[in-house]
Amino acid sequence: MSRYIELHPVNPQARLVTKIVDRLRNGELIAYPTDSGYALACAPGNKEGLERIRTIRQLDSKHNFTFVCANFAQVGPLAIVGNNAFRLIKRLTPGPWTFILKGTKEVPRMTLNPKKHTLGVRIPDHAIAQALVKEFGAPILSSTLIRPGWTTPESNGWEIEEELGHLIDVVIEGPVTSTEPTTVIDLTDDVPEVAREGAGDISLL
Secondary structure (H helix, E strand, C coil): CCEEEECCCCCCCHHHHHHHHHHHHCCCCEEEEEECEEEEEECCCCHHHHHHHHHHHCCCCCCCCEEECCCHHHCCCCEECCHHHHHHHHHHCCCCEEEEEEECCCCCHHHCCCCCCEEEEECCCCHHHHHHHHHHCCCEEEEECCCCCCCCCCCCHHHHHHHHHHHCCEEEECCCCCCCCCEEEECCCCCCEEEECCCCCHHHC
16 A cells, blocks of 8 residues: 655645655655646656556557656756747746657656657646655656546545555645646647647647
8 A cells, every 4th residue: 555645735844745755766656736637756767667657547658758847947958948849838837738848868768759759848836746846856757647548637645545555655645726637738849739738728829
């Protein structure tokens, strides 16, 4: 069974955040709330964690894993960002958006789309998600927690603990801002293309 931890939605307890991040660094898998449902996360170089996410979500090799960042400065080393993409990401973040971009050579190949060499980047507007990434000191590898056959992400930590706790090391209880997944924008050609409409308002594009 997982360890079930409740964090304050506005001021997450620093002591508990540190313990959770230590477990991330030690190769464990967590489920945490964001501004667009729950997500799974592991450390970027954690191959086993990556495969566990694939198994839980039943993902194929074409899936773009997302690097969740605390701010735009953390995006630069991960992705190739053109001028149009730069302006759009700066304008829309933080918020419930995932941007698909070409990865740089610094990104572990196992986290990239094998053919397109792309990845997702995201800067959430959520106190718990931000606290985890800031404590980790670098982006964390993440994927929205949508169960196979479902169209919306998980939105309650206690339900995840009851039904998926045996597959996850840490489940964080906290409110989500929206029960819709992120809006996904493909920026690989520096021109925005909506790949999935979700919590992010596409009228803002």
